[in-house]
Amino acid sequence: MAERSRRVTSVDVAAEVGVSQATVARTFSSPHLVSSSTRQKVEAAAERIGYVPNAIARSLKSQRTNIVGAVVPAYGEYWQSVLTAFSRQLAERDRQLLLFSFTEPEQVESVLTSVQQYRLDGLVLASATIGQPLLAQMARSDRPLVAFNQPAASGLINSVSVNNEAGMTDIAVHLANLGCASILYIGGIATTSTDQLRYQGAARALGQRGIACPYLEAGSFSYDGGYKIAGSVVESDVLPDAIMVASDEVALGLLDGLKKAGVSVPGEVLVTGFDGLPQSSWAGYDLTTLVQPTEVLVERAIDLLLDPPTGGKPAELVVEGSIRQGLTTTRTDDHPFMPSA
């Protein structure tokens, strides 16, 4: 009692019950190999002396950690929701999530070297800002790898994405059907593949209908980016009929920026987003947006991690989103443009 007791191991339990260490180990890792009578004795003894299996030792021996890593940007409403979905769904499959977050794209490289030290069962790369060279390097790893909503990774490693192009096309068609004749597109960061695909989806659909679609860059995928760029939009002589924004968070900033500038939505201009954040459906915004099927995307990604397809080219999963219509594209009577007029 005077001395702090040593760590309790499976050997201690074995001694307590009078069986071998192997039997104790089997009781916890493959119970079906142990007779029910010994199993009960072992479990009782473990409980009594406070034995808890050591996952570190198990991982070393079995070469499996039951842990999945995720490299995710530290900021952004969208990534936070993705993270939550991963954590929850992994827990349902008895896996844990080891989080590697980063604030600057330059940090990713050093993060990845850190990642390699843990022999994780798999790794999710979730960011639009991991460059192709780095991806190619990671692809040589023998661990399952999945790029999440990072279209640039296609062909290099397994990837799961929402259909960015088709999604934005849906929104564009929606706006065109409402009679919009002039549409401004606000992107996040023009160099990201996500941004490019979404813009292409919009531009192509609108081009076919003879509608121009100038591109304006917010400079980030943040609320502030959208709020600030509202100023530039208002300064121009004439407002477009509608503004398509590359992401919900930017769109929410834009909405507030427009409101402050005295521009009415949807009265003077329609606004749309992309992602389907919870906040977008908050009554204060009620943004029309393309809802990403995040739960499905995450489920597919985890599938790819836990039993990866063998051989051949990397999988390239694309899942369709669905449009959610909000007040920001609900036509009102005083709307300046009338398709049938």
Place this chain on the structure above:
Amino acid sequence: MAERSRRVTSVDVAAEVGVSQATVARTFSSPHLVSSSTRQKVEAAAERIGYVPNAIARSLKSQRTNIVGAVVPAYGEYWQSVLTAFSRQLAERDRQLLLFSFTEPEQVESVLTSVQQYRLDGLVLASATIGQPLLAQMARSDRPLVAFNQPAASGLINSVSVNNEAGMTDIAVHLANLGCASILYIGGIATTSTDQLRYQGAARALGQRGIACPYLEAGSFSYDGGYKIAGSVVESDVLPDAIMVASDEVALGLLDGLKKAGVSVPGEVLVTGFDGLPQSSWAGYDLTTLVQPTEVLVERAIDLLLDPPTGGKPAELVVEGSIRQGLTTTRTDDHPFMPSA
């Protein structure tokens, strides 16, 4: 080439360079014990044959994982921001974050048994819904434990919290100084210590000024909780001068609910929150709230985890928040009550 090469270990590097395995290990874990010439040779060889230290084996031997666990609710804007802060600050200290999220309070117990298997360097318990019995059980663990914003844990394990009571007092005084004579308090979940402390801070300060402060429970700490309870508030015959809400997320829901009901804020009623979420300062809401110093709180928590105070009673850190005044408590001319009138 035909055969898949084996995993590369420190033994392989040792053979390549012509030194012992111990020297290779020292090169990576205690470089100062190795001469710079050998170190360079070892590092070069490691790079050449693709050696990466195995953190699992290191952890098993050294009894340190360099990983901190966090038990956090899966939902809620506030917890997501806390999580991000932890992940980022831990990365700065060369630690990783293993995430254990849960959706129902009942899950916590099973999560904790899972947690024990990983011999983590420390564990953050961040939720208002972990009961005292469970805490007492965890307190017997030999690993550093910190309760984050969970006042009920005081005395049982190390804890770090914002000063809930003083913070809400500040808000109450702020409202009283604006001349509010009738104030309604909307709590999240009445049984949580967080909720209780915040209400006490409000009720005491207002009581001293002869202002009643009825308590209404939203039933959750969510946006929806606030949105729905707006209905109950509006139904009552007379609106209070102000509504104090226990958390920002609930307050944002309430604001939208009031707006939908046609109640003007701050025209007809003032509204305040607690937490200081980014969304609260979005122009669409501009909520008066008590801003938690999250970065500081997280820093203190990590300090307690990484070098825990020895002996004595558990530490009980309380950090002061600061009020941020927004439009929701900015008096307008058409305000129904006038303190000097």
Place this chain on the structure above:
DNA sequence: GTAGTCTATGTATACGTAGTCATTTCAGTC
């Protein structure tokens, strides 16, 4: 020249478990 000190390295072992192989137990059958 010798004792002492310090640095750099090697040897050997332990961390706690899973799984391979061998051995024992046992129920079932002719």
Place this chain on the structure above:
DNA sequence: GACTGAAATGACTACGTATACATAGACTAC
């Protein structure tokens, strides 16, 4: 009652590293 196959268990080793201990050399100080 001997044989058979399956079920249950035990002995042993490997997973890849960190570190205590020992040792060899280089250097200082008398």
